[in-house]
Each structure stands twice: as C-alpha cells, then as structure tokens.
Amino acid sequence: MSKIKETSTNFANKKALSDECPELYASNIIGGQWPLAICGYLLNGKLRFGELKKKLPNITERMLTLQLRRLEKDRIVKRTVYAQVPPRVEYELTPIGQKLKPVIEELEKWGTLHKQSL
Amino acid sequence: MSKIKETSTNFANKKALSDECPELYASNIIGGQWPLAICGYLLNGKLRFGELKKKLPNITERMLTLQLRRLEKDRIVKRTVYAQVPPRVEYELTPIGQKLKPVIEELEKWGTLHKQSL
DNA sequence: TAAGGTACTATCAAAAATGTAAGTAATGAG
DNA sequence: CTCATTACTTACATTTTTGATAGTACCTTA
Numbered sequence: 426m427s428k429i430k431e432t433s434t435n436f437a438n439k440k441a442l443s444d445e446c447p448e449l450y451a452s453n454i455i456g457g458q459w460p461l462a463i464c465g466y467l468l469n470g471k472l473r474f475g476e477l478k479k480k481l482p483n484i485t486e487r488m489l490t491l492q493l494r495r496l497e498k499d500r501i502v503k504r505t506v507y508a509q510v511p512p513r514v515e516y517e518l519t520p521i522g523q524k525l526k527p528v529i530e531e532l533e534k535w536g537t538l539h540k541q542s543l
Numbered sequence: 544m545s546k547i548k549e550t551s552t553n554f555a556n557k558k559a560l561s562d563e564c565p566e567l568y569a570s571n572i573i574g575g576q577w578p579l580a581i582c583g584y585l586l587n588g589k590l591r592f593g594e595l596k597k598k599l600p601n602i603t604e605r606m607l608t609l610q611l612r613r614l615e616k617d618r619i620v621k622r623t624v625y626a627q628v629p630p631r632v633e634y635e636l637t638p639i640g641q642k643l644k645p646v647i648e649e650l651e652k653w654g655t656l657h658k659q660s661l
Numbered sequence: 662t663a664a665g666g667t668a669c670t671a672t673c674a675a676a677a678a679t680g681t682a683a684g685t686a687a688t689g690a691g
Numbered sequence: 692c693t694c695a696t697t698a699c700t701t702a703c704a705t706t707t708t709t710g711a712t713a714g715t716a717c718c719t720t721a
Binding site: 435437442447458482528529530533542 | 555656
C-alpha cells in the first residue's frame with residue numbers, strides 16, 4: 426500500500442481487467458491481506474481504531490491506518506472522529522460495505538470446503 | 544509469485560489469519576491479479592495454454608505459467624499434457640475449482656453494485 | 662536444411678506491498 | 692511540570708509480486 430504508478434504495465438493490466446469484469450473489480454477492492462479481515466469484524470458493529478488493532482493479530486498501526494484509509498476511499502467504511510482528548514475514532518461499514526456479507530459467506534464456505542479436502 | 548520467505552513477519556501474518564478464518568484462507572488462494580480471471584474462463588471449459596494467453600489481455604507467459612502452477616498446486620486446475628509435437632497442454636477446473644462459481648457470482652454482484660454507486 | 666509452432670524456463674529489473682522504529686498533538690490526571 | 696492515553700504520521704528497509712526479454716526442446720512441414 427503505497428502510491429501506485431499510473432504508468433506501469435501492472436497498473437494498466439489491473440485497470441483493463443477490472444474495467445470489464447466486476448468480479449475482478451471487486452477483488453481489487455477487497456483483495457489483499459487485511460481488507461476482508463477488517464470488514465469481517467466490522468460486520469458485527471462499530472469499532473475503534475485501537476479495538477481493531479487488538480483484534481487483528483500483529484497488524485502494525487501503519488498498516489491499519491493505510492487499510493482503513495483505503496477502505497474509506499472506496500466507501501466501504503465510514504470514519505467518525507469525536508473531538509476528545511485522547512482522541513476517539515470509530516469505524517463502521519457503509520451500506521455497501523454491509524453488502525459484502527454474502528461475498529464473505531461464500532468465501533467462507535468455499536474456504537472451509539477446500540481446507541477439508543486436504 | 545516467487546518463493547516466499549517462511550521466516551518473514553508477512554508470512555507469519557498471512558498464516559495466522561488464514562488459519563483461523565476460512566474466508567481469508569480462500570482469499571489467499573484466489574486473490575491476486577490473475578487467479579479469478581483464469582478461473583472465470585475455465586468455468587466455461589478446458590483451455591489450452593495459448594488460448595488462455597489470448598484471452599487474458601497482456602499477461603506474460605511467465606506470469607501465466609506461474610499462476611497456473613500455483614493453481615495446480617492448490618488443486619484448483621488440472622493440467623493435462625498430450626505427448627505431441629508441438630506440445631499441447633490443456634487446463635481445466637477440478638471439482639473444487641468448479642465450486643468457486645458461487646463465490647465468483649457474489650463477487651460479480653457486489654462489484655456491479657459498487658460500480659453503479661459511483 | 663531451414664523455418665515454424667507450442668509451451669514453456671531463465672535472468673534480470675522494476676514496482677508494489679508490508680514491516681520496523683521512532684515521533685507527534687492535545688489534554689487531563691497526579 | 693510530567694506522564695499517560697489515543698490515533699495517528701514519517702522515514703526507511705525488506706519482502707513479494709510482476710514485468711521485459713531472451714532463450715529452449717521437439718518434431719513437422721516446406
């Protein structure tokens with residue numbers, strides 16, 4: 426998660442694929458190491474930054490920040506800052522974020538199946 | 544797609560997550576740039592290496608090979624070599640590979656929805 | 662004899678993702 | 692004044708993924 430180089434072949438490939446196929450578009454958004462894990466927890470309700478951090482084993486603050494920013498940009502999570510000291514920031518899923526539920530469920534089913542077949 | 548360093552923190556994190564959550568386990572297998580695209584085409588039937596290459600815009604032979612090898616290792620595609628010259632190699636989904644269909648469908652639905660809401 | 666087709670492999674380089682370690686602001690508690 | 696708390700940010704290093712380019716083996720056909 427850093428800047429993407431909009432001139433790279435890789436960037437062009439990703440774009441080409443996700444332009445035509447909604448499933449690849451989706452995969453580009455929620456794919457990667459943390460997004461699904463974060464969404465999974467947020468499906469059960471709002472969480473503060475620190476709470477998420479505790480739930481996600483070994484995630485660094487930097488990564489968590491980057492991921493949340495990206496999810497926010499993609500309109501999957503909503504960020505609410507309370508003007509307090511020390512600060513309090515809450516994250517929750519947006520309506521379209523909530524709609525990820527069936528996707529996660531199917532992934533879960535398939536994952537379980539695949540694991541069993543080992 | 545190269546060797547992974549089994550001592551890295553990143554490796555440990557991925558493992559920890561996919562050990563507990565089947566959906567993250569699944570995402571580790573089919574996530575990434577090409578696996579879903581490849582499976583999408585193979586859902587419609589067998590394809591030869593060269594046919595896949597034509598369908599996947601801009602993929603390099605190296606990448607296609609790497610991806611197919613990995614999908615084979617994960618028992619999602621089956622590779623059949625015909626002893627001919629020039630060589631003929633066919634790829635098709637395994638039974639568990641076929642079962643990815645609902646996953647892909649849900650991703651597709653969600654992707655379409657998300658795209659519309661722009 | 663030379664060229665062509667197919668499915669690769671090998672090397673090197675670049676880009677992208679992730680990790681490490683340290684620091685910051687603001688305020689209330691002691 | 693000093694320290695603790697919370698949600699970050701910054702700079703740098705490492706790891707992982709992807710790309711570019713050039714080969715290779717084998718037989719068949721011209």
